Amino acid sequence: MDHAAVLALYDREMREGARPDGPAARIERAGGVVRQIADASGWNGVLWSGLDAAGADRAIREQIARFTGLERDFEWKLYAHDEPADLAARLFAAGFRAEPAETLMVAEVAGLALDMAPPAGVRLVRATGPAGVDLVVDVHERAFGTDGTALRHRLLARLAADPGAVVAVAAVADGEPVAAARMELVPGAPFAGLWGGGTVEAWRGRGLYRALVAHRARAAAARGCRYLQVDALPTSRPILQRLGFHPLSATTPYVYGS
Template sequence: MDHVAILALFDRDMREGAQPDGPGARVERAGNVVRQVSDENGWNGVVWSDVDAAGADAAIAEQIAYYSGLGREFEWKLYGHDLPVDLGQRLRAAGFTPRPEETLMIGEVADLNLDAEPPEGIRIVAVDDPTGIDRVADVHEKAFGTSSARLRRQLLAHLQADPDTVVAAVALAGDVAVSAARMELVPGTRFAGLWGGGTVEEWRGRGIYRALVAHRAQVAVARGYRYLQVDAVPESRAILERLGFQPLTVTTPYVYVP
């Protein structure tokens, strides 16, 4: 994989050319900044910027003023190759709080190991109704210890308005959901994004996460996507590397609360 070329393609298609991530969201270009604007239940933030040292502080101030005027908390999603090189320091100085760093990993589906089967006693089921969404949300709360209210609303909105843009699945032990994940499909691009993979604590280390990655990858192949993209936390990076994903850069969410 040509890391430089793939990263440039990712920046062009998924950041500068970003599409709304759900019903009710819109993407705007404000000067050299591309941002998503949603209601309080959706994601608000900057996905791409092309600012230099002379204009960075003004661009940051403009986004703070804009989102503060809407009464919205928002995120500036900073990537390791973004310029200027001190953009993270400037965001902190302006009042943003950095969240834990993640690794942008991309895999070309033709090169991935997609033979991972779920362990004995586990079956993977596609989610296509409110009951399935409740299972995904319940797993999210147990696996991550955070509220799944926003996730539940977003998945329900996708299911009702644009079901072809999200693929969700749960892993069941009998009738009990023990792991769940979703994939966001971006029409007109070559990228599908893997998100939200989580397994409840007592079921970890058995290969369920790996099987859910393989399941979603197979769906992406069937729908004609060439690349899979993941913002990987340290716990999942090693699994993804064994499947054939490669790290390209790091990404840090900088959050501003008005």
């Protein structure tokens, strides 16, 4: 893989050329910034910026004014290769707080092994409506210790508006969901995003994460996506590298608001 070329493609198609990630969201482009505005349960934030040292502070103030005017907390999704080089320090000085950094990892779908199955006694259940979404959200809450209300709302809204735009799947053992993940697709985009891969503690280390990656990769291949993209935590990065994903950059969410 030509890392520089693929990263440039990702920036161009998925950040600068971003499309809204749900029916209640819209993309705005203003002053060298691409941002998404969504309802209170959706993702609000800055996806891309083409800034220089002279205009960065002004652009930061403009984003704060735009989102706070809508009474929205928001995220500035900063990548290690973004300019200016001190943009992170400028965000911090403006009142943003940094969440844990992740690694942007990409794989070509054609190069992945797609025949990995879940362990014996585990079946994969695709979420196509409320019952399946409840399985996915249940895992999310138990695996990550966070409230899944916003995730439930977003998944149900996306499935209702465009069932082909999201693949959400839960791994079920003895009637209980033990792992889950989702994939989000944009029509015509070369990248599909893998999100929310989580396993409840008692089932970790049994290959469920790999099986869920393979399941979503097969779905991406069927839809003609060339690349899979993951914002990987340190716990996931070694697994993804063994599967054929390449680290291209680091990304840190800078959050403004409560």
